[in-house]
Amino acid sequence: MSQFKKLLQIAWLYLYTTYKDRSTLIWGLALPLIFTTVLGVGMQGFASSDEPPTWELAVINQDAGDTGAQLIATLDAYPSLHAYAAASNEASQQLADGEIAAMLTLPADLSESLLAGQHSHLLFQTNVSEPRAAQVVEQAVLAALYHVSASVEIANTSLHVAERLELFTLDGAPSEAEYLQAGVDAARQAQESQPISLQTSAVSRLEEQTSIPIGFAQASPGNMVIFSMFFIVYGASSILLEREQGTLRRLLTMPVSKLAILGGKLLGVFIAGVVQISLLVIVGQVAFNVPWGQSPAALAAMIVAFAFCITSMGMLLAALVRTYAQIDAMSMMLILPLAGLGGAMWPIEIVPGFMQKIATYLPTGWAMRGFQDIIIRGFGLAEALPAVGALTLFGLVFLALGVWRFRYE
Amino acid sequence: MKALKIAVKDTLIRFRDWKALAGMLAAPLIISALIGLAFGDLGGDEAPIENIAVVLVNMDEGELGQAYEDVLTSPELSDLIALETMQDPEAAKARIEAGELRAVIVVPAGFSETVIPDEQGNSGQASVELYTDPTAEISPVIVHSIVERITAAINTTLLAGQVAGQQAAGYAPLLGPAMGQLGAAIGAELQSESMNLREPLLELDVVSTGETGETVDPFAFFIPGMAVFFLMFSMFEGSRSILQEERRGTLPRLMTTPTPTWEIILGKMGGTFLTGVLQFSILMASSTLIFGVNWGSSLFGLAIMVLLTVFAASGLGAMLTAFSRNENQAGVVGSAVSLVFGALGGSFFPTDSLSGIINIASKLTVNRWAMDGFLTLTINRGGLADIQTPILVLTLIGIVTFILATLAFQKRFVK
Numbered sequence: 133m134s135q136f137k138k139l140l141q142i143a144w145l146y147l148y149t150t151y152k153d154r155s156t157l158i159w160g161l162a163l164p165l166i167f168t169t170v171l172g173v174g175m176q177g178f179a180s181s182d183e184p185p186t187w188e189l190a191v192i193n194q195d196a197g198d199t200g201a202q203l204i205a206t207l208d209a210y211p212s213l214h215a216y217a218a219a220s221n222e223a224s225q226q227l228a229d230g231e232i233a234a235m236l237t238l239p240a241d242l243s244e245s246l247l248a249g250q251h252s253h254l255l256f257q258t259n260v261s262e263p264r265a266a267q268v269v270e271q272a273v274l275a276a277l278y279h280v281s282a283s284v285e286i287a288n289t290s291l292h293v294a295e296r297l298e299l300f301t302l303d304g305a306p307s308e309a310e311y312l313q314a315g316v317d318a319a320r321q322a323q324e325s326q327p328i329s330l331q332t333s334a335v336s337r338l339e340e341q342t343s344i345p346i347g348f349a350q351a352s353p354g355n356m357v358i359f360s361m362f363f364i365v366y367g368a369s370s371i372l373l374e375r376e377q378g379t380l381r382r383l384l385t386m387p388v389s390k391l392a393i394l395g396g397k398l399l400g401v402f403i404a405g406v407v408q409i410s411l412l413v414i415v416g417q418v419a420f421n422v423p424w425g426q427s428p429a430a431l432a433a434m435i436v437a438f439a440f441c442i443t444s445m446g447m448l449l450a451a452l453v454r455t456y457a458q459i460d461a462m463s464m465m466l467i468l469p470l471a472g473l474g475g476a477m478w479p480i481e482i483v484p485g486f487m488q489k490i491a492t493y494l495p496t497g498w499a500m501r502g503f504q505d506i507i508i509r510g511f512g513l514a515e516a517l518p519a520v521g522a523l524t525l526f527g528l529v530f531l532a533l534g535v536w537r538f539r540y541e
Numbered sequence: 542m543k544a545l546k547i548a549v550k551d552t553l554i555r556f557r558d559w560k561a562l563a564g565m566l567a568a569p570l571i572i573s574a575l576i577g578l579a580f581g582d583l584g585g586d587e588a589p590i591e592n593i594a595v596v597l598v599n600m601d602e603g604e605l606g607q608a609y610e611d612v613l614t615s616p617e618l619s620d621l622i623a624l625e626t627m628q629d630p631e632a633a634k635a636r637i638e639a640g641e642l643r644a645v646i647v648v649p650a651g652f653s654e655t656v657i658p659d660e661q662g663n664s665g666q667a668s669v670e671l672y673t674d675p676t677a678e679i680s681p682v683i684v685h686s687i688v689e690r691i692t693a694a695i696n697t698t699l700l701a702g703q704v705a706g707q708q709a710a711g712y713a714p715l716l717g718p719a720m721g722q723l724g725a726a727i728g729a730e731l732q733s734e735s736m737n738l739r740e741p742l743l744e745l746d747v748v749s750t751g752e753t754g755e756t757v758d759p760f761a762f763f764i765p766g767m768a769v770f771f772l773m774f775s776m777f778e779g780s781r782s783i784l785q786e787e788r789r790g791t792l793p794r795l796m797t798t799p800t801p802t803w804e805i806i807l808g809k810m811g812g813t814f815l816t817g818v819l820q821f822s823i824l825m826a827s828s829t830l831i832f833g834v835n836w837g838s839s840l841f842g843l844a845i846m847v848l849l850t851v852f853a854a855s856g857l858g859a860m861l862t863a864f865s866r867n868e869n870q871a872g873v874v875g876s877a878v879s880l881v882f883g884a885l886g887g888s889f890f891p892t893d894s895l896s897g898i899i900n901i902a903s904k905l906t907v908n909r910w911a912m913d914g915f916l917t918l919t920i921n922r923g924g925l926a927d928i929q930t931p932i933l934v935l936t937l938i939g940i941v942t943f944i945l946a947t948l949a950f951q952k953r954f955v956k
Contacts, residue, residue, distance in 0.1 A: 155873035163877050166884075212682055230893055246742055256745045267590060268679060270747060271686030278690055281742040282697040289701035289730055290708045296726040297709060297719045304715055311708070318704045326696045327656040328605075330689055331668045334675035335637045335645075362876075458560045460778065460876075464771075465568045472575050477889065481643075481677040483579040485592050501640060508676045509638055 135392045142388075142396025143403065150367070150404050163359060165415060187233035187269045189215045190223035197243020199280060206276045207236075213272050227257060233265035234258045236273060246284050247312065283323060287315030338510030339426060352416045353503040354476040357496055360409050361442050361467045367401040368446025369463070372456040375540070384540060394535060398443055405439035425506035430516040434502045437520040441495050441527035447534030475500045498522040543800045547808025552815040555779070565775045565820045569767040570827060576763045577832060592623040593680040594642045596633045599626060603653020605695055609646065609669070612691045621683065630670075637674050644684040645672040656699060660724075662706060664699070702727050760832040765915035766888040768824045769850060769908050772817055773882060776851070776858035777875030779813030783859075783950070784868045796954060806950045810859045810943065817851035837918040842925040846918065849935040850911040856942030857907055863949035882906040910934045 189207060193200040207215035215236075223235045237255040239245075245252045256273060258266030291312050299305050306314070371394070374380040383393050413424050413431065424431055445466075453462050471477050473487065474496025480488055491497030502519030505511040555561050597613060599606040613624045627633045633645040647670040658664040671688050673681035705727050713720050783806075786792040795805050825847070828834045836843055861878065865871035883889060885899070886908020892900070903909045914931030917923040 155870060158873055158877055163880060166881050242743075249742065251742055251744055253744050253746050256747045258747065258749050266749070268682050268686075270745065271683055274745060275686050275689050275693065277743040277745070278693050278697075282693060282700075284742060285697055286701040286704050290705035293705040293723070293726045293730050294709055294712075296730065297716055297722060299709070299712060299716060299719075302715055305712065315704060315708055318708060319700065322700045322704050323696075325666075326692075327664060327666055327699045328692050328696050329666065329668045330671060330685075330692050332671040332673065332685055334681075335634050335672050336675045453560075460564060460774075460872075462560070462563070464564060464774070465571065468568070468572050469575055472572065472579065478579070479677075481680060482590070487579055504676050505638075505640075511638075515638070 135389050138388045139392040139396040139399065142383075142393060143400035146367075146397060146400025147404055150400070186214050187212060187265050188226075188231070189213055189269055189273070190218035190226065190232050190235040191215055192220045192223060192235065192237040193217050194240045195238045195242040196240050197247075199243040199246055200238045203238065203276060203280050206279050207273065210272045210276065212268060224257075227259050230259055234269045234273075246281060247316070249284070249288055279323070283316050283319040286319035286322070287312050290315040290318075336508065336510050337426075337512070337515075338508075349504070349508060350479050353500060353507065354471075354478075356409060356412045356416070356503070357438075357474070357476040357499050358467065358471045359412070360405060360438065361445075361471065361496075362463065363408050364401060364405040364439065364442040365446040365449060365463050365467060366459070367404060368398065368443055369450045369453075369456065369459045371397050371447075371538075372450050372453070372459065376456055380540060390540060391535075394447075394538065398447060398531075401446065402439055402443045405443055406435055409435045409439060423507065426510055427506060427512040427516070430506050430511055430513045433513060433520045434499075434506060434516055434523075437523035437527070438495075438499045438502075441499070441523040441530070444527040444530035444534060445495070447538070448530045449534075451534045451537035451539075470494060470496045473497070495523055495526040498526070544804045544808035544811055547805065548811030548815050551779075551782070551809065551812025552819065555812075555816045556819065561775075561778075564778075565771065565816075566823055566827070569764075569771040569824060570831065573760065573763050573767045573828065573832070576767075577760050590680055590683065591620050593621060593644070593684060594623050594625075595684055596625050596627050596636065596642055596645045598628065598630045598633050598645060598647045600628075600630075600650040601648045601652035602650075603657070605653040605656065606648040608695060609648055609688075609691055612694075613646075613687070618687065622687065630672075634672050637672060640674075640676070643674045643677050643680040646670070646684075646688055647672070658699075658702065662724075664703075698731055702731055705730070760828065760834045761919045762891070762916065764824070764828045764832065764834050765912060765919065766883075768821055768828075769854075769886070769911045769915075770879065770883040770888040771824075772821055772851065772854050773858070773879040773908065774876070775820055776813055776817055776854040777861070777871070777879060779816055779855065780810070780858040780862035780946075781868055781871050781875065782813075783809050784862060784865070784871055787954075788868060792954070802951060802955055803947060806947055806954070810855065810946065813858065814851055814855045817855050818847060821847050821851060835919065837922050839918055839924040842918050842923075842928055843915075845925070845932060846911070846914045846928065849932060849939065850907070850914070852939035853907045853911070853935040853942070856939045856946060859946035860942040860949070863946045863953065882908045885909065887912040907935065907938060910938075 191200075191204050191207070193204065195201075204215050204217055207213055218235070220237070223232065226232045227235050235257045237257075239252055239254065242252055242254075254277070256270065258270070291308060294300065294311060300308055300311075371380070374383075374397075380393070384390070413435070417424055449459070449462060449466060453459060474480075474491050474494045475483075476496055476499075480491055480497070480500065491500075498519050502516055502523070505519065506516060509515075555565075595613070597610055599610055601607075610624075610626070612618070613622055630645065630647045633642070633647075636642045637645060649667065649670070652667050652669075655665045655667045669688065669692055671685060673684070706723060709716065709720070709723050709726075783792065786795075786809075792805075796802060825834075825836060825843075829836065857878075858875065861874055862871045865874060885903045886892070886906035887903070888908055892903050892909060892912070910931040914928045914935070917927050917931075921927070
């Protein structure tokens with residue numbers, strides 16, 4: 133019992149000295165906030181939010197007929213697109229500057245060739261530095277073109293049916309051109325009530341679809357993961373400083389077991405870590421309106437599991453490097469790749485498949501997934517358990533290795 | 542010149558310490574490699590997103606459900622969509638939640654029967670359901686567009702039958718007994734056109750325009766970014782060694798020699814500067830060998846940029862160290878500034894998208910001007926004339942910070 137009491141005392145001592153130090157506040161709170169703001173703004177190009185982003189599409193409409201205008205209206209009706217008629221020079225410049233995602237040029241004979249059933253070629257220009265935006269816009273443009281050319285195809289089918297019935301050989305029959313034009317009008321009307329509709333919904337358990345400020349659903353948990361790692365790993369490795377300054381040796385001469393010393397130290401780091409993450413969550417919620425899901429229990433379990441995992445990782449690092457001076461370089465080498473591979477720096481969705489797989493074998497991958505599942509998917513405690521379990525397991529393995537390899541002298 | 546001696550000695554010490562080398566050289570290269578892997582197809586010929594995991598739950602017994610499946614498994618979409626089929630929509634949706642899928646498409650039972658007109662020409666309406674992953678935000682948009690196109694194609698076919706029937710019916714008296722052939726004629730006509738995605742009459746010619754016309758090499762962006770980011774770290778660390786020597790008493794001992802204090806300080810800062818120049822040059826050389834980064838054609842411009850970036854970064858490091866109370870504080874402030882400058886200054890993502898106050902803050906960082914200069918040389922293939930502003934700003938930062946640092950150190954050590 134007395135050993136346990138000493139363990140608690142050591143933990144308390146760590147917390148006291150940590151929070152007395154002003155630099156803790158800089159590291160633990162101010163920095164992640166600055167970072168989150170910057171990255172949130174920087175990430176808007178491919179941010180996660182419950183509204184898809186809007187891409188700008190400039191349309192150079194040279195069409196003499198009315199198909200061009202109809203096409204722009206159809207394109208602009210797409211939720212992910214803002215399509216507008218523009219002047220060629222201006223649009224080219226905007227495209228080169230990356231202000232718009234793409235530009236589409238409609239030829240002068242667009243309406244004419246369409247009615248004649250001839251293929252037209254439309255020039256679609258994208259900016260090479262915005263490949264993702266270009267891909268999304270291209271798909272939407274293809275769909276819109278389909279809608280517009282469909283009315284003519286419907287009319288053509290109708291014309292062919294009439295030909296099969298030999299309508300145009302009869303006296304008093306309309307001309308083929310008249311029949312086709314009437315067919316296009318009928319088709320446009322018919323298109324207003326499509327036989328098949330497409331119902332789209334996101335799979336989420338959130339009771340109310342709160343809108344997450346664009347950019348922050350990725351940046352907020354991402355930064356929390358990165359900074360907690362720095363904060364906690366540095367905290368755990370401060371045991372090396374104690375070894376170098378001789379305070380550890382002095383502790384060892386007292387009637388305290390090695391495990392109590394290490395346990396107390398790690399308990400302190402762990403508690404500080406939990407406090408730090410909780411602060412970030414609260415500030416994220418208050419300052420940036422980042423909703424952290426609807427299950428405080430799930431969130432608490434994730435925070436505790438993650439703090440435990442990273443504390444153990446710090447312990448392992450402390451066991452593997454020799455001097456405190458090496459911690460700087462080594463923690464960089466450890467934390468930044470882990471953060472990048474786990475999806476804390478950018479959305480995991482945009483990396484190749486094999487990299488997405490790698491993330492499933494990393495604690496950061498599980499942490500990001502767990503936190504995002506709670507924020508975006510609205511997971512509760514039961515659904516969050518796999519991520520909590522994975523982080524705990526990582527933590528146990530790291531802890532065992534760290535305690536086993538740590539040298540007290 | 543005593544200062545030069547001190548500078549060279551300090552530089553040698555740094556480069557003999559393999560752990561320091563790891564932080565200075567290995568870390569930026571490893572992280573650049575990771576980022577390069579993640580964004581390896583940035584601007585490449587291939588679509589940046591591929592093999593989107595999608596499940597089709599086709600509960601329809603008719604031909605239309607099959608049509609969805611045929612298109613989704615067609616060779617044109619094989620790179621973009623990795624399709625699986627499942628029987629149970631709920632199980633499929635659970636796999637979205639498990640993070641395995643980006644989208645689930647459900648074609649309900651009795652779908653074809655509902656929308657295909659019966660003998661009397663009566664038909665109903667039906668919905669195809671698309672369930673998406675809310676944590677992803679690009680792939681669901683793409684899947685949505687594809688499903689929409691398939692739906693549009695089928696709708697077009699159905700509407701074509703409907704309109705053909707209506708139009709012909711308008712001429713029923715004229716057509717007379719031929720009207721009896723209407724159903725067969727529509728059927729034959731629709732049969733002759735496949736139910737698949739037909740080539741629409743309007744085709745897209747896709748052209749990518751870039752400033753250089755060649756594909757952007759992600760490494761050409763990330764390597765300078767990481768090099769500048771890690772340079773900041775080592776410059777702070779280098780300046781900190783002055784405080785370390787102060788603590789260990791080696792510096793006060795140096796002060797008792799006849800060498801003037803300012804020369805010792807200059808030597809110490811010179812050592813950091815020299816280390817930085819070496820670090821940066823080695824990073825440039827090794828990135829060219831390992832990743833084939835093209836650093837542009839203006840060697841002179843590059844040399845100037847390296848010298849001035851290191852000058853500004855080491856000056857800033859020295860200044861912040863000189864004003865720090867102790868080593869620990871200098872360490873915290875240094876790491877903090879390095880990280881924030883890295884994020885603000887474009888070491889992690891291009892600064893084009895920044896605006897307003899954040900953009901102003903970004904322009905206050907060494908990283909931003911360094912990145913501006915390097916990217917002008919590497920990606921835009923510019924020359925010395927195009928980087929005058931970064932040259933001017935970095936020179937100014939360097940001069941001001943070095944003067945302030947020297948004064949502060951003087952005050953600190955001359956008791």
